[in-house]
Amino acid sequence: xxxxxxxxxxxxxxxxxxxxxxxLVLSACGGGDTGSDGGGEGGSGSDGEQTITFIPKQLNxxxxxxxxxxxxxxxxxxxxxxxxxxxxLDASASSQVSFINAETQRGTNVIVIAANDPDAxxxxxxxxxxxxxxxxxxxxxxxxxYRDLFVSQVDxxxxxxxxxxxxxxxxxxxxxxxxxxATANATNQNEWIKFMEEELASNPDYAEIELxxxxxxxxxxTKSFQEAQGLLQAYPDLKGIxxxxxxxxxxxxRYLSTSEYKGEVALTGLGLPNExxxxxxxxxxxxxxxxxxxxxxxxxxxxxxxxxxxxxxxEVGDTFEAGELxxxxxxxxxxxxxxxxxxxxxxxxxxxxx
Amino acid sequence: xxxxxxxxxxxKRPRPARPAGRKADTTKVLAIPKxxxxxxxxxxxxxxxxxxxLIVVVLYASLTIPRFASPVTxxxxxxxxxxxxxxxxxxxxxxxxxxxDLSVASIAxxxxxxxxxxxxxxxxxxxxxxxxxxxxxxxGAFNGVLIAYLGLPSLAVTIGTLxxxxxxxxxxxxxxxxxxxxxxxxxxxxxKIGGTxxxxxxxxxxxxxxxxxxxxHFTPFGRGLFALGYSREAATFVGxxxxxxxxxxxxxxxxxxxxxxxxxxxxxxxxxxxxASGLELAVIAAVxxxxxxxxGGKGSIPGVLAGVLLIGTINYALKLDRVSEVVLIIVTGSLxxxxxxxxxxxxxxxxxxxxxxxxxxxxx
Numbered sequence: 059x060x061x062x063x064x065x066x067x068x069x070x071x072x073x074x075x076x077x078x079x080x081x082l083v084l085s086a087c088g089g090g091d092t093g094s095d096g097g098g099e100g101g102s103g104s105d106g107e108q109t110i111t112f113i114p115k116q117l118n119x120x121x122x123x124x125x126x127x128x129x130x131x132x133x134x135x136x137x138x139x140x141x142x143x144x145x146x147l148d149a150s151a152s153s154q155v156s157f158i159n160a161e162t163q164r165g166t167n168v169i170v171i172a173a174n175d176p177d178a179x180x181x182x183x184x185x186x187x188x189x190x191x192x193x194x195x196x197x198x199x200x201x202x203x204y205r206d207l208f209v210s211q212v213d214x215x216x217x218x219x220x221x222x223x224x225x226x227x228x229x230x231x232x233x234x235x236x237x238x239x240a241t242a243n244a245t246n247q248n249e250w251i252k253f254m255e256e257e258l259a260s261n262p263d264y265a266e267i268e269l270x271x272x273x274x275x276x277x278x279x280t281k282s283f284q285e286a287q288g289l290l291q292a293y294p295d296l297k298g299i300x301x302x303x304x305x306x307x308x309x310x311x312r313y314l315s316t317s318e319y320k321g322e323v324a325l326t327g328l329g330l331p332n333e334x335x336x337x338x339x340x341x342x343x344x345x346x347x348x349x350x351x352x353x354x355x356x357x358x359x360x361x362x363x364x365x366x367x368x369x370x371x372x373e374v375g376d377t378f379e380a381g382e383l384x385x386x387x388x389x390x391x392x393x394x395x396x397x398x399x400x401x402x403x404x405x406x407x408x409x410x411x412x
Numbered sequence: 413x414x415x416x417x418x419x420x421x422x423x424k425r426p427r428p429a430r431p432a433g434r435k436a437d438t439t440k441v442l443a444i445p446k447x448x449x450x451x452x453x454x455x456x457x458x459x460x461x462x463x464x465x466l467i468v469v470v471l472y473a474s475l476t477i478p479r480f481a482s483p484v485t486x487x488x489x490x491x492x493x494x495x496x497x498x499x500x501x502x503x504x505x506x507x508x509x510x511x512x513d514l515s516v517a518s519i520a521x522x523x524x525x526x527x528x529x530x531x532x533x534x535x536x537x538x539x540x541x542x543x544x545x546x547x548x549x550x551x552g553a554f555n556g557v558l559i560a561y562l563g564l565p566s567l568a569v570t571i572g573t574l575x576x577x578x579x580x581x582x583x584x585x586x587x588x589x590x591x592x593x594x595x596x597x598x599x600x601x602x603x604k605i606g607g608t609x610x611x612x613x614x615x616x617x618x619x620x621x622x623x624x625x626x627x628x629h630f631t632p633f634g635r636g637l638f639a640l641g642y643s644r645e646a647a648t649f650v651g652x653x654x655x656x657x658x659x660x661x662x663x664x665x666x667x668x669x670x671x672x673x674x675x676x677x678x679x680x681x682x683x684x685x686x687x688a689s690g691l692e693l694a695v696i697a698a699v700x701x702x703x704x705x706x707x708g709g710k711g712s713i714p715g716v717l718a719g720v721l722l723i724g725t726i727n728y729a730l731k732l733d734r735v736s737e738v739v740l741i742i743v744t745g746s747l748x749x750x751x752x753x754x755x756x757x758x759x760x761x762x763x764x765x766x767x768x769x770x771x772x773x774x775x776x
Contacts (some may be wrong), residue, residue, distance in 0.1 A: 146737055147738065155680065159488040180591075180682070
């Protein structure tokens with residue numbers, strides 16, 4: 059280690075550092091100056107100049123990109139002057155707060171947020187509302203105190219039941235089935251599994267179906283693949299697998315497609331059409347389901363517009379038009395449902411790209 | 413607060429008068445520091461330069477970004493930088509003494525988790541806060557014993573405790589989040605002083621900044637840290653209790669990290685095991701940007717304060733301008749590399765030039 063003291067070098071380096079950092083900031087700011095700035099500046103209040111900002115859980119996530127694509131379409135169709143997407147690179151609890159703060163200060167009329175934590179974003183959203191912004195939660199709700207509306211993909215029970223219907227059809231209404239889920243403590247997964255179990259126990263149509271195992275692939279491709287393999291070895295009479303997670307269903311399909319069980323053991327659940335296309339085409343999978351994520355963003359944008367225009371206040375029973383998806387109604391708890399999940403099979407899978 | 417030009421001890425050493433001729437003394441020039449004196453020393457020091465950069469960035473942002481120059485910005489910006497600023501204070505001392513602490517964010521996370529569980533368990537909030545600070549102290553002491561008294565390398569120890577404390581946080585609270593802290597307390601943590609936009613908690617933070625500045629720059633203990641970072645042998649030789657100094661430093665980082673964890677939990681009113689994750693890197697980046705040498709022996713609190721505020725300002729300004737976070741991390745990363753690498757390149761060039769001059773100098 060060496061310490062060299064040179065007045066002139068130090069000074070020169072200091073000036074260079076100063077110039078470089080200034081240049082960096084200049085260029086970065088310049089890059090961000092898009093045409094939408096005008097909307098942001100004059101955005102508060104006046105009709106036709108309204109702005110909407112989407113804050114997803116995390117940027118650069120394929121699912122999020124589809125949701126946001128629908129959001130941008132909805133924003134332009136519903137008549138926002140400009141729409142923006144800002145957000146963190148990591149989905150940690152507090153990472154969205156400074157983005158909300160900055161948007162508050164810009165005077166955005168509508169903030170559409172998928173909260174990483176229902177409470178951590180609370181005080182920041184409160185400030186945004188005080189400043190006049192309308193808050194629409196989508197995909198992942200905040201504490202209801204902090205938002206005007208929550209746009210939910212689909213009813214949890216509906217998602218659960220549609221998967222049971224699919225598996226029942228595919229195994230002929232009788233036999234052993236198993237569930238390959240994400241993590242053991244994933245809230246949404248567990249809620250679906252709970253509804254499935256209740257339905258299996260209570261619905262006489264499913265009396266001959268037996269749920270023999272629940273395993274967890276942790277939304278990890280390799281682990282899900284191994285769990286699928288393990289299931290088929292442990293239960294030789296297994297007739298079908300439900301995987302209510304896009305990672306799990308893809309990994310299971312990959313295993314089945316290369317094994318002797320291909321076409322023998324049914325597989326359904328929630329999957330992405332682009333990932334499942336080859337397995338539907340090669341006969342490993344007959345039919346699976348998922349909501350169309352683009353519709354989620356689309357409806358959220360229209361909900362934001364209705365709120366900003368003062369057409370609705372988020373009360374139960376309020377209705378608004380969501381473009382080509384038609385009328386939507388606000389249900390209990392300020393929740394707006396997007397619609398039933400789409401079912402994908404060999405006939406329609408080529409119509410979807412996400 | 414101490415003057416921005418506060419210098420490191422090695423520059424305060426009495427030095428021989430500068431020889432008159434520059435060319436003639438090439439064989440011994442390395443041994444003679446050619447530091448500045450008087451006003452130049454304060455106005456052109458590394459800390460001062462950081463403060464100029466900060467001012468330039470603030471001015472530029474104020475002029476070009478609508479709504480940047482407002483009390484609202486001050487409030488949001490300061491609330492954002494407080495955790496970094498808090499931990500940067502003891503981290504500055506640790507790095508100056510030639511060590512590092514990577515476990516700070518995990519200690520903050522552990523404190524947050526503990527706070528959630530104890531509060532949910534029905535304990536009075538004052539007791540919860542005291543226990544959390546104690547937990548930070550214990551975590552710091554654990555690092556301290558391993559590093560100071562068992563002589564293990566701090567990098568290895570704190571990489572270990574980074575994982576250990578985060579793991580403990582997960583054990584304590586699991587995947588849960590606790591949010592129902594007393595509203596009075598959480599709103600206090602985001603409240604502002606009148607119309608200034610300055611967060612109320614900033615008063616306490618400023619007191620801590622001053623305390624750390626005084627300890628580092630005006631006490632024998634602080635002076636000893638510079639000596640320790642500069643040369644451990646020399647420090648021992650002049651009677652500095654190396655082990656005790658280091659132990660105290662880790663107690664300080666542990667406690668202040670716990671404080672940052674408490675702040676984080678109440679500001680976001682959310683106790684989770686993954687709170688403050690990655691904060692250790694933000695802190696170290698800000699400290700290095702503030703002119704502290706990663707090799708120890710050099711640095712100052714005013715410089716670090718400027719470094720923290722600079723990163724905070726750039727971050728917030730770019731967010732206000734809706735620049736993507738991808739660009740944002742590239743900007744802060746580049747700044748850091750420039751500020752750390754530039755002096756090294758400069759000294760390498762100097763050395764090469766000096767060596768050439770020595771080679772070409774005529775023999776006596």
